[in-house]
Each structure stands twice: as C-alpha cells, then as structure tokens.
Amino acid sequence: MDKHDLNVVDDKIWESENQATLYVNKLYQDNMPGMSLGVNSGLTDEATSSSESVTNLLYGFVTPNILDAVTVLHKDKYQLIRRINICIEGLRNSGLEENLKAPIIGQALFFRALRYWEFVRMYGGVPMVVDVQDPFTEDLNVPRSKTSESINKIIADLDQAIASLPVDWSLSSDQGRITSGAAAAFKARILLTWASPLFNPQNKQDRWQSAYDASNKAVELLGQMSVPRALNPDFSKIFTGEALSDVEAVIYRRFSADAGNDYTSSWEGSVRPPSAGGNGGFNPTWELVKSFPMANGKLIDEVDSGYDSTYFWKNRDPRLYATIAYNGAEWSMNGRTQTRQWTYVRNIHENNRTPSTGFYCRKATNPTIAKENTSQTSTSWHELRYAEVLLNLAESANEIGRTNEALPLVRRIRERAGIESNGGTFGISETITKEQLRELIMIERSVEFAFENKRYWDLRRRLMYRNDLDNNVKMMNGKQRHGLETVVKSAWLRRITDATSPYVGWNRIDTVVFLGHVDINNSADYNTYFTTNYKVMEATVNSQVQRLNYISLYDFFAVTNSFIQSSPAVEQTKGWLNGTFDPLAE
Numbered sequence: 001m002d003k004h005d006l007n008v009v010d011d012k013i014w015e016s017e018n019q020a021t022l023y024v025n026k027l028y029q030d031n032m033p034g035m036s037l038g039v040n041s042g043l044t045d046e047a048t049s050s051s052e053s054v055t056n057l058l059y060g061f062v063t064p065n066i067l068d069a070v071t072v073l074h075k076d077k078y079q080l081i082r083r084i085n086i087c088i089e090g091l092r093n094s095g096l097e098e099n100l101k102a103p104i105i106g107q108a109l110f111f112r113a114l115r116y117w118e119f120v121r122m123y124g125g126v127p128m129v130v131d132v133q134d135p136f137t138e139d140l141n142v143p144r145s146k147t148s149e150s151i152n153k154i155i156a157d158l159d160q161a162i163a164s165l166p167v168d169w170s171l172s173s174d175q176g177r178i179t180s181g182a183a184a185a186f187k188a189r190i191l192l193t194w195a196s197p198l199f200n201p202q203n204k205q206d207r208w209q210s211a212y213d214a215s216n217k218a219v220e221l222l223g224q225m226s227v228p229r230a231l232n233p234d235f236s237k238i239f240t241g242e243a244l245s246d247v248e249a250v251i252y253r254r255f256s257a258d259a260g261n262d263y264t265s266s267w268e269g270s271v272r273p274p275s276a277g278g279n280g281g282f283n284p285t286w287e288l289v290k291s292f293p294m295a296n297g298k299l300i301d302e303v304d305s306g307y308d309s310t311y312f313w314k315n316r317d318p319r320l321y322a323t324i325a326y327n328g329a330e331w332s333m334n335g336r337t338q339t340r341q342w343t344y345v346r347n348i349h350e351n352n353r354t355p356s357t358g359f360y361c362r363k364a365t366n367p368t369i370a371k372e373n374t375s376q377t378s379t380s381w382h383e384l385r386y387a388e389v390l391l392n393l394a395e396s397a398n399e400i401g402r403t404n405e406a407l408p409l410v411r412r413i414r415e416r417a418g419i420e421s422n423g424g425t426f427g428i429s430e431t432i433t434k435e436q437l438r439e440l441i442m443i444e445r446s447v448e449f450a451f452e453n454k455r456y457w458d459l460r461r462r463l464m465y466r467n468d469l470d471n472n473v474k475m476m477n478g479k480q481r482h483g484l485e486t487v488v489k490s491a492w493l494r495r496i497t498d499a500t501s502p503y504v505g506w507n508r509i510d511t512v513v514f515l516g517h518v519d520i521n522n523s524a525d526y527n528t529y530f531t532t533n534y535k536v537m538e539a540t541v542n543s544q545v546q547r548l549n550y551i552s553l554y555d556f557f558a559v560t561n562s563f564i565q566s567s568p569a570v571e572q573t574k575g576w577l578n579g580t581f582d583p584l585a586e
Helices: 011-015 017-031 052-058 064-069 075-092 098-123 147-164 180-195 205-222 267-271 286-291 318-323 386-399 403-417 434-448 455-461 508-514 523-529 561-566
Strands: 249-253 381-385 482-488 530-536
Touching: 011 017, 011 075, 017 075, 017 098, 052 064, 075 098, 098 147, 098 180, 098 455, 147 180, 180 205, 180 249, 180 381, 180 386, 180 455, 205 386, 249 386, 286 434, 286 482, 318 434, 381 386, 386 403, 386 434, 403 434, 434 455, 523 530
Parallel strands: none
Antiparallel strands: 249 381, 482 530
16 A cells, blocks of 8 residues: 655656656756747847847846846756756666666756756856755855856756767657757757857957857867767758658757647748738848848859849848838748739738738748648758758867868858859858958858847847847947838729729739739839838837837846846846846956
8 A cells, every 4th residue: 555656756766768768858848948939039139020029139138028039047047957956866876777767857957958948048157056955954045156067067967968878869759859969969959148248348369269160179079979969951851751851950949730739830830921821020120131142152242243122032141031022022822722822902812901011922932831821830940951961060179270161161151052152161161261261251140040039149149139240240239120011002992893804802903913913023013003112110118219229238138127036146247237247257
C-alpha cells in the first residue's frame, strides 16, 4: 500500500534515463522559443504597430506603459529557471552513468543559457541563480551581477553544453533536440552581441575575436552532422517544409496541424489576405521594400542599378518576391481562383480592405494550405538557421580585419538568394572596405531575416537607431516609415449597375483584374489603371505627425517596480527613476 506520488519530483527520477528525459522534454515545451515570425517588427522599419506601448517606445515617450512592450524580467521566468536548475542539480547528484546523464544535463544547460540571455540582452547584468534555492533556509534576495559576470556564466553553461551534447542524435525519436553545433551557434550569437557597440562602446577587439572563434566552431560542428548544415536551396520554403529534413535548420520548434490546437501555428492566417483566409497583418513598409537589392546585386541607389521607383518590383532580389506582395504580384493560394494579389484601395476581392502600407507580408507562407485551415498550420519556427551562422561569422571576421574571409560568406547568402553571379561577385566589389562590408552585412541581414525577429535586436546592438553606419545605412531616429497607396483612376471606379451582369455591384477595375486584363510589367497598361501615392505611417500626437526617436534610455530597460519590491537587493537600471545599476560598468 506504500505508493509513490507520481505528481512530485524527487531524486528517484534522476536515477532513470527515461524519466530524466521526460523531464527535459517538458523543458523543451516551456523554454524553446515559440512562433516568433513578425514579433517586434512594429519596433523597426519592417512594419508599423498601433499598440500604444510600442509607439510610445518608438517616439521617445517615457510613459508607464512603455515596459508593456518589453518586460521579460519576471518571477515567472525565474520559476522556469528553477525547474532547469532542479534538473541540472538532480542529475549531477545522481548515480546515473555519466555517459547517459551528460547529454541530458547539456540540454538543460542550453535552456538556462537561453533564459538568462533573454534577460541580459535587455537589462545587462541580472540576478544569476544557478542553484536550487531553499526558500526556508536561503536568502532569496539575490542582487544583479555585473553584465560581464552574467555573460561569463551564460557562456560557461554553453561551453559545458557543447562538450556534453552529441554532434548529432542517432535515434530518429531524438531528432530536433539541441546538438553541440546548435549550442555553439547560439554561443556565437551571444558573443556577437557582446562585441557589438551596445555592450562594447570601446570596440574591444578581443570580444570580436571571441565571436569569430565561436562562429568558426559552430560551422565546424554543424558540418560534422550526419546531414551537414547548409543553406536550403529554396529560400521560400525554409519555414514551410519539414524542419527535421531542412539542412538549414539549427535551432527550431516544430508545429503540426495533426497534433491538436496547442501544437499548431497561425502565422499563415495572420498575414494572408482576406480572400485567402487571412487577416492581412504585419504589412511591410516602403522602407523594407527599398532595402532589397536589385537582381544584379546592386543597391537601388547605386549607379547603374536599373532601379525604377514606379515599377519598383522589376528585376529585384528574388527574396523580395518571397517576402512581400505588392499590387499585381503573382501569389497563388489554395482556395481562391485569383493568381495575382491586388492591393489597390477599395478592392472588392478583399472585402474592400486594403493593407495599411499597401503591401502584404508573404514571408514563410505556404500556398498549398487551404484557406479554411490558415489558423492551424504546421509552419515551423526557426530560432536560428544556418544563414545566421554564416552572417555572424562574416560580421565578426570583418570586424577583426578578415574582410577577405567575410566577403565569400556574404556572397554565399546572395548566391542562394538567386542574385546574378556577375563573375562570382554577386554584385559586391572585390575592393570593398571593412566599413562598406559592415554596412552591407547589415543590409543583408535586414532582407534575409525580414520578419524573423532579428531586425530589432540588430538595430539595438549596433545602436543604429541613433547612429549612421555609413553612406547607405543612416540612423533610424528622425525618420518616418511609409506606405505606398495604389489608387484606381476615376474612370475605372465606376460601379457596374447592369442587373444582368455577373459583376453587378463591382467597380470596373474589379472586373478588369478578375479577368486578367492588367499587365503590371507593361508601363502603359499599368498607368492606364493606377496611380501611386506615398503615405506617412507614423501616428499623430497633439496634431504632430511623429518621427522615430528611440532614445538612449532604452539601451537597457528598467526593472519593473513589482520585481524590485519582491527582491529589494535588485538595483534599478541607471538612467531610470532611482536607478543605480550601470550595465556597462567593468
């Protein structure tokens, strides 16, 4: 009659590989980043947001609701860290064979590093709790560590994870778990940010060297997998294919439409136009559209680029067509007869709805999904893919003067994108300088990772909100984001009133596009029907149209009052009310 309570975690589970693995499986569920496509895009030049907390942040208004958009330092996150610590401590003290428990501990260490990095990149140093605290005998009031100390502990966890994890998992049931290469790639991402101007105002070269070394190690380990990591040859299918068989997938979370509502993603429904079962959200800005190079690899403002501001879609980087839908763009989708997407004002085929910027986001969309199934799809989330590993390596190599090593890596990204070879240069001169390549790498990141929750972190770490990089990348502050409004010429707005017509109630333009009579690549044809106007997307406050003003105060955010009240030893961040903690103090 003496039964063991299966609802309580005790030391017995750490003596069993199977039970310990089940515990770690729950850590994956709780800590692996969820679907993050579109996240933070409204804080950048990718898209806009109507959220008051977001707009206040972007316009430099220091109001109480600012932290609603950014708060991550929370007791609930420390509860997750406590569960990770229980796993690490329990296994270290167990009698389980070392070769069995080491890879389990390695996975837990990775998640602890991930959780703490989530804090540090926003606040600098934080309380680093790495033991299982006893609330009855220990002081739970832990102060913030120096930022360097927090970074060192995170890197130490990742180093042990790299040493403990396999290069690849042999069992098919283990595919998708964190590998040594994945942990190394995440370490390289952290060290790249640690070397960037946000954390490294003195531009210490040893930090860039560490990022370079870590990136090289990641490339080495990922290359040793049974299926070595590489660039997926089809950029448009990185998120829509099976992540397990995607050679570009490094750290990812799978979803399955067959596994129930809790295991599906709804990105498809968030961005598709109404005619295809979506809400038409995350509308790209005109600034994002312009950032894509030409098919010949030249930036649009370069001499002889061939760019036409009216027919902006002609001869562009193929990634543009996989990321953005414009007026008349080819976009076939399951469940509708139209093969072109129209974004003109008062389009009856979209229930008279128009995307706010004049563009739809089509990043990571799957045209085979039926319009009635867009809210529950198998679209995977790639937290870190091989393209980032290469660009992280390129950036760190360039910063330590290895521009000759960095250049081929950027060209590999462009080659996969489908940019014209031009004798193997892919539009990048052999004589490019360190400063020019730095700028080009950031442009490449902006188009390669559009809507992948990378842009905001790049703008922060490079201080690009308030600093220019070079001639082609100017600071964000002082700018306004724009949309492109496509207006139908008045002659084609006349409504069809003939009751015998199958198109009664439609405007003439709705019939014309439905019947496929508009050739957008014929300038005379396009000009017959449409005109375009630029529009400012920024909010109006007190009769004043705003401009971006992301202030230096936001380099490191405030700890919420509720957190400080529960942990009085935690200092407030310098610059905020009563702040004394300097995130940059040595």
